[in-house]
Amino acid sequence: MKPVHRGREAFGSRLRSLREDARLSGKELATQLDWQGSKISKIEHGRQTPSADDVTAWVQAVGGSPELLADLLADLRAVRLEYRTWSRLLRRGTAARQRAAAPLDAATSLIRAFEPAVIPGLLQTADYARHVLSSVVALRGTAADVPEGVRARLDRQAALYDSSKRFRFLMTEAALRYLVCPPATLRGQLDRLLAVAGLETVELAILGFGAHLPYPAAHGFWLYDDKLALVDTISAELALRDRDDIELYERVFDALWNVAATGEAAVAIIGSATRNLGCEIDPGRTPQPS
Numbered sequence: 001m002k003p004v005h006r007g008r009e010a011f012g013s014r015l016r017s018l019r020e021d022a023r024l025s026g027k028e029l030a031t032q033l034d035w036q037g038s039k040i041s042k043i044e045h046g047r048q049t050p051s052a053d054d055v056t057a058w059v060q061a062v063g064g065s066p067e068l069l070a071d072l073l074a075d076l077r078a079v080r081l082e083y084r085t086w087s088r089l090l091r092r093g094t095a096a097r098q099r100a101a102a103p104l105d106a107a108t109s110l111i112r113a114f115e116p117a118v119i120p121g122l123l124q125t126a127d128y129a130r131h132v133l134s135s136v137v138a139l140r141g142t143a144a145d146v147p148e149g150v151r152a153r154l155d156r157q158a159a160l161y162d163s164s165k166r167f168r169f170l171m172t173e174a175a176l177r178y179l180v181c182p183p184a185t186l187r188g189q190l191d192r193l194l195a196v197a198g199l200e201t202v203e204l205a206i207l208g209f210g211a212h213l214p215y216p217a218a219h220g221f222w223l224y225d226d227k228l229a230l231v232d233t234i235s236a237e238l239a240l241r242d243r244d245d246i247e248l249y250e251r252v253f254d255a256l257w258n259v260a261a262t263g264e265a266a267v268a269i270i271g272s273a274t275r276n277l278g279c280e281i282d283p284g285r286t287p288q289p290s
Contacts, residue, residue: 007079009046014072015058016044022062032061049080052243082239089237090142094133094149098156104224105159112223112253114170117178119189122157123169123196128189129153131181165201170257172207172217176273183277190274194267205260206269214255221249 026040042048197204231238
């Protein structure tokens with residue numbers, strides 16, 4: 001059983017004990033809360049994660065104290081955090097991982113991504129993606145399916161041309177300069193950034209080396225509407241669904257975006273990084289300021 005399921009079961013068992021201590025049947029509690037009886041059963045058996053509002057209503061219905069509610073809400077945040085190790089996420093290879101992410105892309109209207117050290121996957125060229133995924137395979141010892149993984153990653157980029165979606169990509173100037181690939185590959189990747197930045201669905205911002213950061217840009221993260229934050233660590237991916245957690249990441253993203261370069265200023269930073277590689281960009285490809 002996955003840890004998140006065990007956490008839901010333990011939390012549901014605790015709520016069931018509170019109901020029983022209040023001498024309420026599941027049907028009686030459902031009636032009091034105006035819920036379907038199946039919702040009570042699903043929560044108590046760990047088949048459904050309750051929301052903070054659900055827990056608040058539950059505690060009030062059983063006559064629980066404010067201290068009990070605060071304790072349960074703190075535990076709920078832990079339950080709603082999914083810790084997914086990369087060894088598990090990549091056990092079937094990089095291509096399967098990319099295909100598994102595609103439905104999330106499709107279901108999201110606004111994707112916001114912050115990457116401090118690498119170009120975001122949805123913007124990567126095939127050559128750049130090949131080097132990035134090769135390093136992932138080498139580090140984690142997963143199935144060596146890099147060509148398939150690259151194709152699957154490029155397939156996901158079709159979402160960039162969906163007019164019903166919006167993308168905001170924020171990265172550091174360091175991400176434009178780190179040689180995670182040969183210079184010629186990076187040069188092509190920087191040119192790709194300019195092309196993608198001209199899309200109506202895409203906004204691009206770059207934190208230059210001289211930017212005054214309101215918060216340390218400690219690690220990358222992706223926000224999917226206001227429902228999910230994905231945070232990459234070296235060993236695992238954290239999936240955060242608690243609204244307080246998501247709002248914190250939104251606040252950091254907005255603060256960093258507000259001090260980042262956009263439009264022509266962003267192009268200037270990309271041009272500087274390109275010239276550092278010995279090849280100037282075409283100034284005629286400047287995207288419109290965001």
